Structure formats: structure tokens, C-alpha cells
Amino acid sequence: MTTVEQPGSRARRGTVDDAPDESTVVKEVPDWLRRQRRREARLRRTVLLALVVLVAGAVFARWREDPGTVLASGLRPVGAVIASPAGDAAAGAGVPDAPAGPATAADGSASGAPDSSAAAHAEEDAPAEPAPVASQQPVPSSGAGSISAVEIPGGAVKATGRTVAYGIDIEDGLPVSAADFAAVVHTVLVDDRGWQTKDAVRFVPVSPAERAAGAHVDIRVTLASPTLTASLCAPLNTSTEQVSCWNGMRAVLNLTRWVRGASTYGDDLASYRDYLVSHEVGHGLGHGHVNCPGPGQPSPVMVQQTKDLEGCTAWPWPTSP
Structure with missing residues (x-):
């Protein structure tokens, strides 16, 4: 007797249908790659921290010169x-x-x-x-x-x-x-x-x-x-x-x-x-810099006289002549 095989009744072993769906495969990350990614993350954090410190140092140095x-x-x-x-x-x-x-x-x-x-x-x-x-x-x-x-x-x-x-x-x-x-x-x-x-x-x-x-x-x-x-x-x-x-x-x-x-x-x-x-x-004593009050006048002592008299005449004392 000839047997007529019904559709779907054959055991489909060894066919591509037996392969798992790619969407369900979990690919294991090698240890060396994990280590490399950790190193890269640490490097990024270090660079960011260095930039923050550099900027903060520049701001602080500027503040100290005010x-x-x-x-x-x-x-x-x-x-x-x-x-x-x-x-x-x-x-x-x-x-x-x-x-x-x-x-x-x-x-x-x-x-x-x-x-x-x-x-x-x-x-x-x-x-x-x-x-x-x-x-x-x-x-x-x-x-x-x-x-x-x-x-x-x-x-x-x-x-x-x-x-x-x-x-x-x-x-x-x-x-x-x-x-x-x-x-x-x-x-x-x-x-x-x-x-x-x-x-x-x-x-x-x-x-x-x-x-x-x-x-x-x-x-x-x-x-x-x-x-x-x-x-x-x-x-x-x-x-x-x-x-x-x-x-x-x-x-x-x-x-x-x-x-x-x-x-x-x-x-x-x-x-x-x-x-x-x-x-x-x-x-x-708490005195800051001042400017020359006018050409030919005695320079206030807090003018930067070493650098420039700004039109004043040299005068080394805090009080007026």
C-alpha cells in the first residue's frame, strides 16, 4: 500500500527550520572586550575630571588676580x-x-x-x-x-x-x-x-x-x-x-x-x-589702585607709579603736598 504523507507530518530534523531564531540568540561578550570597554570608560572619566580641574584652576587663578x-x-x-x-x-x-x-x-x-x-x-x-x-x-x-x-x-x-x-x-x-x-x-x-x-x-x-x-x-x-x-x-x-x-x-x-x-x-x-x-x-591697609586725577597734579600714592604716572607728577606720600 502506498502511504500518502500528509503535509506537516514529516519529522523535519536537520532542516533550517530547526535553527533557533536569531532574535533569541544572546551573544556572549568576550572577557577581553569587557575589560577594554571598562578601560575606555575609566579613561573618559579621567579626561573629563582633568578638564574640570583645569577649568576650575583657571577660574581660581583669575579670581586671585582680581x-x-x-x-x-x-x-x-x-x-x-x-x-x-x-x-x-x-x-x-x-x-x-x-x-x-x-x-x-x-x-x-x-x-x-x-x-x-x-x-x-x-x-x-x-x-x-x-x-x-x-x-x-x-x-x-x-x-x-x-x-x-x-x-x-x-x-x-x-x-x-x-x-x-x-x-x-x-x-x-x-x-x-x-x-x-x-x-x-x-x-x-x-x-x-x-x-x-x-x-x-x-x-x-x-x-x-x-x-x-x-x-x-x-x-x-x-x-x-x-x-x-x-x-x-x-x-x-x-x-x-x-x-x-x-x-x-x-x-x-x-x-x-x-x-x-x-x-x-x-x-x-x-x-x-x-x-x-x-x-x-x-x-x-586696604587701599586699591587709583588713577591720576589730572595732568600735572601730584600723583596719589596708589597710582601705579612704577609703571606710568598717567600725566601726574611723581609723589611718594599718601598725603597731598
């Missing part, structure tokens, strides 16, 4: 509020009494203010060309790299006014008499044409022995070589302009300026030094 100064003795700088005063302890590799938490600015100021609204005031503000000098006397690029407190000349201390305790420092190994430097700074601070008269303050000297015993200092006036100036004023770049700065609680006076002066003062180096001390300490 105008603003502060003095840590209860005196309030213009437009700033002090959160807490900085201490007199050293905070720098191999540099005694280095300012802690600096924010800087070129030959005029900076601020290591604890208040976030106070940042740096620059005297030179990074001119495109090196700021001019009055002479080309040789100046060593570096000294010993360490700082020593200097004895301050004696004399009567003003009886009234807000107290501003100050110390004087000099980098070891500089070709400048520490006693002569201290005498100039002290004379400028107590001069009747100075900040004591203008701001009704009272500068009180703090000796090296008193500082070693822990006495508080509001302002440190420091003479430093160009190399140490750059370190104390960082992150501000002072090397191109050979400028000074106010940073933290320290007025850092660049040896190049102290020795060579500036062309704006011609050969009157003594008056330029008076200006340099007055200007830097002015930042410490």
Missing part, C-alpha cells in the same frame, strides 16, 4: 570683609615667616585674605613690556633663599590711632645693609606725610625677639631677591616685570626695584623707595 586687599589686624580694606585674621606662623618651604595662603599681585599688592571677596591688587598689573628702571646697576638674581627678621630703629611711637604692628625682614645674602633697609622703612612709616596721618593709624614696631616669642605682626615689609620675590608673590609672575607685591600680610619689595628704581622717578632713588614702601603698605 582687585582686593586685606589687613589682618581689624583694619578693613576697601570693599572687603575679613573673616578671620591670618597668623604670624611661617608657611613656606625654607622661608621663615612666609605668608600662609597667599594671593598675589605685581609690584603693588596682593592679598592672602581669608575673605573670598578680597583678592589681589597689582601695582604693575602685568604690563606687556618690562616696567622701566632708572639705572642698570647689577642686581643678583637670588640670595640665600632664607629670610631674617631685622631690628627696627627705636624712637617715639605715635600715641593714638588704630594699632598696626609691623616687622621688617630681609633675605639673607643680599648686597644691602639690613640696618639701612630697616631705617628707610621705619622712617617712611612714621613720617608725618605717611599713612599714620592719612589713615589715622599707629605703626608699632615688633622686634625679632618679640616675633620669635610669638608676638603678632600685621604687616611684614620684606626685601627679597627677584627669585625669592617670585616665590613669595606666586602665583603672580613677577619675573618679567621685576616688580614687587603685597601678599598675605607681607609687602615684598623686589631687590631690582630697590636698587634700580624706576624711570618715572628719574635718578631720585630715595623718593622712589619712599613711594615703594608707601604703596605696598597702602595695599596692606
